[in-house]
Amino acid sequence: MDFPESGPARRAPHLRSLRIWSDIHTWTSLICTGFLLLLCLTGLPLIFHHELNHALGYQPDLSKGPDGAPRVSLDRVVEAAYDRRPGEVIQFIGFDRDEPHLINVAMGRSIDSPYEENNLVAIDWRGGTVLEAPKPSEGPVAFLLKLHADLFLGLPGKLFLGLMAFCFLLAIVSGVALYGPFRGKLAFGTVRHGRARHIAWLDLHSLVGIATLAWMLVVGTTGMVNTWADLMLKLWQGGQLAEMTGRYRDAPPPRRLASLETVVSHARAAAPDMTLTLIAFPGSILTSRNHYAVFMAGASPLTARLLKPALVDGETGTLTELRDMPWYMQALMLSQPLHFGDYGGLPLKILWAILDLATIWLLVSGLYLWIVRRRRSVARAVAYPSRASADGEPAE
Template sequence: MSTRAWTWVHKWSSLVCTLFMLLLCLTGLPLIFHEEIEHLSGVVEAPPMPEGTPNVSLDRIAQAALARRPGEVIRYMFWEQDEHPDITYVSMARSVDAPPEENNAVIVDSRTARVLDEPKTNEGFMYVMLKLHVDMFAGLPGMLFLGFMGLLMVVAIVSGVVLYHPFMRRLKFGALRTQRSARIKWLDWHNLLGIVTVVWLCVVGLTGTINTLNRIILGIWQMDQMAEMTAPYKGLPPVTRPAHLEASIRAAREAVPDMEVRLVAFPGTMFSSPHHYTFFLRGGTPVTSRLLKPALVDAGTGRLTDSRDMPWYVKTLFLSQPLHFGDYGGLPLKLLWALLDLFAIAVLGSGLYLWLRKPKGATAPDLASDDLADAGPVPAHALRHGGANEVTS
């Protein structure tokens, strides 16, 4: 491609996605520290008890949740042992097929089956930040739209890197022309921060795009592997008297003894079937702790019927999620992610500023001659790029 073509690609991909990327960077900043913010905001934790206190059976926990919200059913149970130890989260609704927004949460102490809280899941600062970051309160269309904006950002980054080399051919790497106009200074900072964060921005952009396909990928898994695992039960009447939950989870643990249960999907829910409990288990290594393995247990008999590793496309989704938010390396990595996020905000903001403040009626060669006057003699194609880079930033 010619320099002019790369310039056109960089200009329009940048202009289309900049405002949405600014939104994602600004909302993503508090989401990086969601655990710390939750603790500071007073989220309920399990009270201290002697170390090694055993957990009660899941059946008692289920009974406590049902007693707290009579007339509702349990759809999911899940645990975040690393973040909130000794807590069981119970997701309930009027029916197993109720819309996700009708979810009601009950927090239960895993050791005593005492209900600790019924938090509101659809309000508060972090909820607003998450919804803006995920789908802008527009559901699946908003999610897919933001995924497309992420791809445009990657295109803008790649085209910017292609254009950066000839532009800086006669300047030292990272040079800041502090004696020039304010606009030139902004241009140099824009280019410097952009090239420093290029790898991180590509990683975050691509993983974010993958995450926006979450519902589609899991839907494919349901029609593919999940349908194959539950095929022998097709056409059978739903289970009306499910087996004991504790016996069912014990069957899943015995089938995969080196993994721990992270989530239970009850019969009839989105990630199960009318005849099964689906237990999603995770490993103990840095990689396998981010992956889930389903184990299906017959809800009528409490016996394991199938357990398989997830297909590659689901694994790709699971591995992209922690990489996107930097939540797999503790606080130091979160701080690094936050710093890079601030750099990205500066790149996007400076690019928008440069575009809005471009001289009226100026052409690319005119701008190039002014911007690169301090860089010494340069080839014609570099002059064309230098001006184009400023125009499009």
């Protein structure tokens, strides 16, 4: 954005403040623009990841399942998983929120093997039929998700993208600080088409930026929080989880695991108004070697994302403790679906996609305006070298 660059007015405190905000807006935008374009372009199809995976065949098809058939016991589900992949052990059992009859059983070589190496067994809860295995790590959607989440660099990639998200938030805040002084007495939405082309682009850039402000703040903040997921999980494991399982620290592991149906019935009795989301088997990353962790969630669209772990003794099947997760884990659980608009079904996803496209245009237009400004500055420095030096512009 251009401000007066000569004379006493330039040294006025409020103009000096505007110059600082302008520099912050320019450089934070330049630092993160390339990566934000990548994130917006990859994030656009990821908004519809569930629909795309179904259409491309990477999610099990439950449309031909036995409607009305009674659900089998969870112990039968465990047996079916072990029959499908003998020699492996169950780490987790997940219950799909969008497909209530689908159970995903994650199995590994050992109970503590890396979860990224797990194999999934999909089971139709109606009758216990083993389905074609889901392929969450295969296909174009998985490729885009990995690129979007960490640039294929693991935790360093996530933290780097978190830094880019922070720059994005600084660019938004500085843009808001500049909006009022820059627009002056112009009516909201005014686009000055009769002047130079870059003036019209600047007006449009400001209009789209202020119109998408709330959405960009939400997506930028949730994106930054999501990059800290691994660190938050480790903090929870070393904090609340260690405290909840402290008295079992020196206890031997279970000689024989309790019936999963018994384990879940005790967890449900302690939280009767909540739904089953995930079961972590004793020794896996989300629990201790002595406990099942049964993660329960609320019934409303908002509380369905907030998990409450019930720790159940792995040998006796009795409830040990039930607690709300700490605030930082709750913030993470709310951020993950909100980032992709996964709260209000297809209408909200379409709105998210439109706002994503608007942000792509905003980034491109900002880059165009910076290039125009640089060209004008260079041309001015060449034409008036002494003035450029006096004003603090480089004289080339």
